Amino acid sequence: MADPTLGRRLADFAVETSFGTLPDTVVDSVRKRVLDLIGLCVAAHRLPTSAAILDYVRDQGGRPQAHIVGGGPPVPAALAALANGVLAHSLDYDDTHLPSVLHPSAPVIPAALAAAELAGASGRATIHAIAVGLEVCVRLGMAGYDPGAGNSIFLEHGQHATSICGAMGGAVAAALLFGLPGEGVLDSLGMTASMAAGIIEANRTGGTVKRLHCGWAAHSAVTAADLVRRGFSGPPTVLEGRFGFFEAFLHGRYNPEEITRGLGTEWAVPGIFFKPYPANHFTHAAIDAAIGLREQGLDPARVESLTLGVPVPVIRTIGQPIEGKRTPETGYQAQFSGPYAVVAGLLGGGGLGVGPADFTDELARDPLRRELMAKVDVVPDDRATKIFPHQFPAILHARDIDGREWSQEVLANRGGPARPLSAAELALKFRDNAAGRLSAATADAVAGHAARLDELDDVSRLLRLVAEFEPGTADGR
Template structure:
């Protein structure tokens, strides 16, 4: 307890988490199953990346007891399995997003929970509850750093990756719930320990570098380690979040909203509201893809474009529009994922998946002369109409002038994959099958899908069963 005998924030979160371990609402249960399936598909597809191969080779070198599967490696320690799978889950920039906190909760929480559950043999209903609690905690700690006056995440303004920073705390809670005999104190201690392990800087979004792909791996790893240490008796400060030298003072100079953490906790769930990503790119670019695709459907071809301007929310310009010369000439598919001009090109050229897919973000296409010619005509800037909506959506207004003098304006003010434009069950299934199908045979894909979507039922498989279905090496 705090000095006035009221529960501290981590204590409130821990009590909530323990209650959720055995009971969550049905809509949350359905959402969690879908998110686990989404993450597994992303992990499988991401094994093809060179950065993934490097990270997984690193995991294979770490040794330790064989406790859980790192996809593409085999059984390693739970902490290193969480790291490897967390790296894979976030590497394609295809993982879910919560708004307006602007973080990706599942890519760290799910790998941490699965690794721990495989290690302990936890039943499916407890896995569902642990993932649900971890996601909710991750989101709420991120929302506490959202500045409603500035309409932006203070983490983001500081160049901090809330995804991995808050993801470490959510991962610690999820992992702690799945260790035998854990109570609210153990969960609180795990989160308090994870506060000292949380990290992430997003400069790579702007100017390059692949380190961001490691962030969710470190968050998941930190969560598993923190939970294990708490289970062995290491303690965290009870005021780890709100204290004078706590989490929010260290990261946000003490500017945060504690009510975002505690209000409605256990009654209102954010988990079902988290956006699924339809496209494998930075979420700020998705509405640009949709706007360009709408123009393509009206008959506008890439060669028809004389000039184009992509209006977006002002805080996103630094990520997808600056430095403009780099965004107009991405060298790699990874850089293209963070480019507004490339998003316009991808939408106008058209692609696979649910409109554009992984095959549309390759090094070759990033350097394709025809796409570069189009990207050179695309500028990016802040737009007041988009600013009024952001960050509850990532809107875009695309203005195109054609070579014959016509002007077209296409507005996409709500993101596909959110509650305003949800993906159907069939679309989510296609996304998983497309991702997993890059590596796995159809029989394994169907088995994983069926097993994951029945987690927590009498007929449900264990986590170990599912991970065995994903056994392959890179």
């Protein structure tokens, strides 16, 4: 008898687990990620692309099936997943798995929440589906990670692994919530592989298309699973087949053991990094290093030069072209700028040290910040490169106008297992994101529902709380 395909192994894992078999650490992690993601969706309403996606979804019409955070009346489930996925990823504040460099929650959780509402699913069923979907997403991403090169093969090909692998994980979550058997989960993977996409060039040279990626992945996930339950099917060899997922995306270079090793007993979910800052994860250690120099007493007004040492693979995202990274035109471009990250950390801000209000178009073009950014060089650092991509280190050196040398190194990212965010810090992040759009009472209710998500008989109870913002609370950010 032939060995089961990799897709079959994932499908069997999905249906053979249940809420009752999930480790407590996984359940706790999922609850926290749902709350974190809802806060991100609320905060993202300040962006013009958020208004654009909501306008697009409303124009489509259709049956009321699931809610968009801040979107008003319910819309078709796949469109709710689309909008929430866009919102979740738009501030670059969503969680990250290392070393795959995936953002698993932004595509998977919106797909799961939309499917859960459509299916009338309980909190327990939703937690189970999210946990499995996140795990599938991470394992696919790790199968495409090259330990020798220390980088994602997806990324080397210009592909956004988050949206590609996230669509697959989201489809598994949606299939579970729709009550599909193992064969249906496998078919959902087979269907979604033909719908997964994402090109990462916008990280380098601009454009807001990356904000669409996780939404499109979530939309594909819900659509694929919904079509499977109506009779569509996919190839059983969707992953390792001659013309399958790994051949198409990775040119056949992948590690199948990352799919199967410890499947069902070893969970990646609790180790996914929460983001403390709303910017590309490669910039976070730079922010922390700059905060460290500020705490040492460095006066930004007396800075003569700054040298940011980072891993070699990071430079092309946050340091090239250096002229552009020193002069971002928008808050979005600033999120991918090493020089801006240093300046933001030196000047300080909101949230957990630097917050969403520190990444605006106005601040990106602020003359003081431009003057400081012009003094920042982004260079390769051998020690940082050796640690990457298990962490995204930064070593920041500064010289002031008196000739004094300053230095701060950050070798482990805040928000990961080595430097976890506390429950209080995650709550602060949520409340900072919700401020101005959710009242204190509503924010408390949302946090309470998320903390007791497994006790909800219908996930719609949580989504209805954030479907509309209170009149007069929007702060215009």
